[in-house]
Amino acid sequence: MDTRHIQYFMAVYEHLHFTRAAEALGITQPTLSQQIRVLEGELGMPFFDRIGKQVVVTEAGELLRLHGGRMLDAERDAKAAIKELLTGERGTVRLGVLPSDLDFQLVPLFTHFNAEYPDIQLQVFSSIAIQDEVLTQRVDLGIGLESPPDKRFVQIPLGSEHYHLFVRADSELASKTEIKLMELQHLPLVMYPQGFLGRDLVDTLCRAQGFQLTTVMETSSATSLLQLVRAGVGATIQPEGLLRQTTSQTELVAIPIIEHPPVRRLELIYIADRYISRAHQQLIQWLIDFFSKLLNHSNDTSRS
Incomplete structure (x- = not known):
């Protein structure tokens, strides 16, 4: 039983006349009668009694109505919902991002998205395993560190950003205009735990230079890291753009790291063969534009 047969049945039910129902449907009366017989044969019950020239609905016909x-x-609702989804009027967009970006950098963009697509539910998840989140379809889009080409994904480079050393404004280091990577080895640091992408990136560079970082405290929250720096617990090594997104710009100083500076290269990824709605496409473009401006500004600042 398909909805076409139901539409034929409903036309006869409404008109109680096969010829008028057939005209309304734009088909011939014999075709309509044949299709009703097919439906009755499939369900094993008559839906109409033909009494002379009258058509009377049976009990089974009332149930089918x-x-x-x-x-x-339900079919109309589904088509309407899909149409609205195609035009960006409703639906859900799931985005996976790295913890530091979720804490600060992307909030203005999320606000803009909500203003433009108030009926779209934007779900944003913090993760250090962006590729896995996308591959298992727990998120639709992901922003993570650049990875080797993978045919399973569409991978869109977003740009690169240098890491800086964040210290309190009254620290002895605050007056420095730059600091060498090797100078970080004896500093008390507050960092993400090992296993976090940014932390691992920095650790790998330090090991290549023959030393390990000294951490006095570790936390998975970028907000907590900056609070710990403000409290004087230690310095931290984070992307330079992070400071511009906080209210701590007068309390903290970001010092460029020279000689083998840590650099993170970001990319936006999604499954190569998945359907991308108009709202997804718009968010992708906004993310590309957002990070282009953010990272270009960061790189200009680093060069100056």
Whole structure:
């Protein structure tokens, strides 16, 4: 039983006349009668009694009108929902981002997205395993560190950003205009735990130079890291753009790291063969534009 047969049935139910129902449907009366017989044969019950020139609905016909009407309503609702999804009017967009970006950098963009697409539910998840989140379809889009080409994904480079040393404004280091990577080895640091992408990136560079960082405290929250620096617990090594997104710009100083500076290269990824709605496409473009401006500004600042 498909909805086409239900539509034929509903036309006869409404008109109680096969010829008028056929005209309304734009088909011939014999075709309509044949299709109703097919439906009756499939379900094993007659839906109409032909009494002379009258067409009378049977008890089975009344039941089919009730449930068949719901089927047609459900089909219309599904088509309307899909149409709205295609035009960006409703739906859900799931985005996976790295913890530091979720804490600060992307909030203005999320606010803009909500203003433009108030009926789209934007779900944003913090993760250090962006590729896995995208591959298992727990998120639709992901922003993570650049990875080797993978045919399973569409991978869009977003740019690169240098890491800086963040210290308190009253620290002895605050007056420095730059600091060498090797100078970080004896500093008390507050950092993300090992296993976090940014932390691992910095650790790898330090090991290549023959030393390990000295951490006095570790936390998975970028907000907590900056609070710990303000409290004087230690310095931290983070992307330079992070400071511009906080209210701590007068309390903290970001010092460029020279000689083998840590650099993170970001990319936006999604499954190569998945359907991308208009709202997804718009968010992708906004993310590309957002990071282009953010990272270009960061690189200009580093060069100056």
